[in-house]
Amino acid sequence: MKWPSLNLQILLASIIGVGLGLYFQALGTQHALVQGSLYGAGLVGTLFIDLLKMILVPLVFCSISVGVANLRQHQQMHKVWVSTMLYFVTTTTLAITLGLLAANYFEPGSGMHVAMFQDAMHGFEAKQLPLPEYFAQFLHGLFVNPFAALAKGDVLALVMFALILGVALVVGGERFDHLRKLLQEALDVTMLIVGWVMYLAPLGIMALLIKLVAVQDIAILHTLAKFAAVVVGITLLHGVVLLPLLLYLVTGKSPLWFFRGSREALLTAFATSSSAATLPVTMRSTLQMQVKPEIAGFVVPLGATINMDGTALYEAIAAIFIANLMGVELSLVQQMIVFFTAMIAAMGAPGIPSAGMVTMVMVLQSVGLPAEAIAILLPIDRLLDTVRTSVNVQGDIIGSLIVQKLTMGAPH
Numbered sequence: 001m002k003w004p005s006l007n008l009q010i011l012l013a014s015i016i017g018v019g020l021g022l023y024f025q026a027l028g029t030q031h032a033l034v035q036g037s038l039y040g041a042g043l044v045g046t047l048f049i050d051l052l053k054m055i056l057v058p059l060v061f062c063s064i065s066v067g068v069a070n071l072r073q074h075q076q077m078h079k080v081w082v083s084t085m086l087y088f089v090t091t092t093t094l095a096i097t098l099g100l101l102a103a104n105y106f107e108p109g110s111g112m113h114v115a116m117f118q119d120a121m122h123g124f125e126a127k128q129l130p131l132p133e134y135f136a137q138f139l140h141g142l143f144v145n146p147f148a149a150l151a152k153g154d155v156l157a158l159v160m161f162a163l164i165l166g167v168a169l170v171v172g173g174e175r176f177d178h179l180r181k182l183l184q185e186a187l188d189v190t191m192l193i194v195g196w197v198m199y200l201a202p203l204g205i206m207a208l209l210i211k212l213v214a215v216q217d218i219a220i221l222h223t224l225a226k227f228a229a230v231v232v233g234i235t236l237l238h239g240v241v242l243l244p245l246l247l248y249l250v251t252g253k254s255p256l257w258f259f260r261g262s263r264e265a266l267l268t269a270f271a272t273s274s275s276a277a278t279l280p281v282t283m284r285s286t287l288q289m290q291v292k293p294e295i296a297g298f299v300v301p302l303g304a305t306i307n308m309d310g311t312a313l314y315e316a317i318a319a320i321f322i323a324n325l326m327g328v329e330l331s332l333v334q335q336m337i338v339f340f341t342a343m344i345a346a347m348g349a350p351g352i353p354s355a356g357m358v359t360m361v362m363v364l365q366s367v368g369l370p371a372e373a374i375a376i377l378l379p380i381d382r383l384l385d386t387v388r389t390s391v392n393v394q395g396d397i398i399g400s401l402i403v404q405k406l407t408m409g410a411p412h
Contacts, residue, residue, distance in 0.1 A: 006198060006199075006201070006202075009201075009202040010201055010202050010205060010381075010382050011382055012202070013201075013202035013203065013205050013206040013209075014205060014206070014209060014378065014379050014382070016206055017205060017206035017207070017208070017209030017210050017213070017379075018209055018213050018379060020037075020206075020210045020213075020214075021209055021210045021211070021212065021213025021214040022213055022214075024037060024038065024210065024213075024214035025213060025214050025215075029214070029215065034214065037210065038210070038211055038214060038215070040207075041207040041208070041210040041211045042207075042211055043207075044203060044204060044207035045204060045207040045208040045211055045372075045375065046372075047200075047204070048197075048200060048201070048203070048204025048205075048207065048208070049204075049208075049361075049371055049372055049374070049375075051197045051200065051204075052197065052361055052371070052374075053153070053361060053371060055190065055193055055194055055197055056153070056359070056361055056362055057150060057153055057158060058186070058190045059190050059191075059194060059359075060158065060159060060162070060344070060345075060359070060362065061150075061158050061159075061161075061162045062162075062183055062186045062187035062190050063187055063190075063305065063306075063347070064159060064162040064163060064166065064306075064344070064347060065162040065163075065165045065166045065169070065183055066166070066180070066183050066184050066187050067166065067302070067305050067306050067347065068162075068163060068165075068166025068167060068169070068170065069165075069166045069169035069170060069180045069183065070180075070302070079406075079407045080294075080295060080298060080299075080403060080407050081298065083402075083403045083406045083407055084298065084299050084302065084303075084399065084403050087307075087399045087402055087403060088303065088306060088307045088399065089343075091242075091243065091246070091307070091309050091395055091399075092307065092308075092309055092312050092343050092346060093343070094238070094242060094309075095238050095309035095310070095312050095313040095316075096312050096313060096316045096339050096342050096343060097339075098234055098237065098238055098242070098313060099234060099312070099313040099314070099315075099316035099317045099342075100316050100317075100320065100335055100338070100339060102230055102233075102234045102317060103230070103316065103317045103319075103320035103321065104320065104335075106226075106230045107320075107324060108223070108226050108227040108230050108317070108320075108321045108324065109223055109227060109320075109321040109322070109323075109324035109325040110324040111324075112223045112324075112325055141154075141157060142157055142160045143157065143160060144157045146158065146161040149161065153365075159344045169183075205378045208375035208378060209375070209378060209379060211375070212375050212376065221379075223325070224376070224379060224380055227317075227318075227321050227380075228380045228383065228384060230317060231313075231314055231317055231318075231384050231387075231388075232384065232387055234313060234317065235310050235313055235314065235384075235387050235388055235391055236387065238309060238310070238313060238391060239309075239310070239390065239391035239394055240255075243309075243391075243394060243395060243398050244258060244259075244398075246398065246402070247398045247401060247402060250402045250405055250406070251401055251402060251405045253401065258289075258397075258398070258401075261285060261288060261289040262285050262289070262393075262394065262397050263285075264281055264284070264285055265278060265281045265282045265284075265285040265286075265393055265397060266390050266393060266394060268281045268282075268393075269282075269386075269389045269390045269392070269393040269394075270386045270387070270389065270390045272389070273382070273385040273386050273389045274389065275304045275308070275389055275392045275393050275396070276304055278304075278389070278393050279300065279301065279304050282300050282304070282393050282396060282397060283296060283297075283300050283301075285397060286300055286396075286397050286400045286401075289397070289400075289401065291400045291401060291404050292404060292408065295400055295403055295404045295407070295408070296400050299396065299399050299400040299403050300396050300397070300400055303395065303396030303399055303400075304392075304393075304396060305347075306346075306347040307392070307395050307396055307399060308346040308347070308388075308392045308395075309346075309391055309392060309395045310387065310388025310389060310390070310391035310392045310395075311345075311346045311359075311388055311392060312342045312343055312345070312346035313388070313391075314384060314388050315342040315345055315346065315359070315360055315363045316338055316339065316342045316363075318360060318363070318377055319338045319342070319363050319364060319367065319369070320335075320338070322364060322369050322373045322376065322377075323367070323369060325373070325376065326369060326370075326373065328368075328369065330367060334367045337366050337367055338363060338366065338367060341362060341363045341366040341367075342363050344362075345359035345360070345362045345363050346359070360374050360377070361374065
């Protein structure tokens with residue numbers, strides 16, 4: 001008998017978790033069975049969240065330092081990688097800006113307070129510092145002892161060190177090959193551990209959902225539906241309008257031509273929710289659209305690692321959504337921190353199903369929101385993951401076409 005895929009396991013676990021939560025809610029929280037079950041669910045759910053927190057720091061550090069260091073292999077393609085990075089930063093910036101504007105306009109989660117996470121919010125301090133002082137404090141926190149950042153789980157400071165280390169490895173060239181290979185092996189090991197954590201995801205998700213639904217007003221489901229509608233709508237706006245428009249403006253290629261050529265890769269991304277698993281199909285589609293192998297071979301694998309418009313957009317909206325549910329109003333500066341962190345988090349997210357939940361912890365913690373609040377997002381994460389992964393892969397293919405046009409002229 002074939003074991004169900006991780007996607008199907010998570011879907012089934014979500015359904016079972018919601019069902020048991022509703023059953024326990026009907027029995028009442030004073031019932032002996034409910035109390036024992038909620039205690040067990042709390043233990044399992046907390047373990048799952050702790051595992052995500054445990055792997056977050058090494059994952060982000062290794063993936064960013066290795067991603068930057070690997071640019072060294074393409075020094076002869078200086079113009080190519082400069083154009084590629086410019087494209088990645090531009091489209092990710094567009095995606096996050098769109099997400100934040102939509103979240104502030106539609107205000108998903110506002111007026112709905114989730115009691116389950118109030119304990120976690122007791123340590124939250126809404127510091128209303130003047131803008132210059134807040135900015136100075138933010139900058140000061142970016143450059144600290146990397147070992148202290150590792151020990152404290154200070155992700156933003158660690159990201160800055162990883163970027164600097166990656167650049168140093170590029171500049172150092174072959175002298176530092178050993179260290180680059182060591183970091184690559186560390187990333188491979190970290191990805192293996194992420195895979196193990198994801199095996200536990202169905203159980204952890206089920207436990208978190210049991211506790212969430214059992215103790216929370218059922219109105220949360222209506223709030224989630226509004227949030228999901230906003231995310232899907234804005235992600236499709238980015239993928240169906242903005243990215244094809246950018247492609248047309250730079251290359252003159254029509255959206256219809258693009259979607260016809262990329263259909264196989266986009267459908268595979270939608271079905272697998274994994275840009276890494278889709279990579280061979282993405283590469284095939286890109287080459288069939290007459291992108292030169294040297295361009296596609298650089299842009300597509302790098303894009304599958306660090307170019308994740310859909311993920312960045314989702315995490316920006318989700319951070320505002322969680323803040324609204326917690327009754328916390330994020331200031332302009334805090335939303336700027338969300339912007340910066342969502343960009344870095346999308347770069348550090350592995351291309352596997354639901355990997356965004358690992359880096360979502362980083363985005364929440366950057367503005368003092370509880371990591372446990374990702375439990376609210378889990379019931380709909382699989383649905384949203386299909387859409388955002390398709391947009392992630394779409395961005396990589398469009399990136400290849402644009403980079404080729406900017407560096408070598410249009411494909412024939």
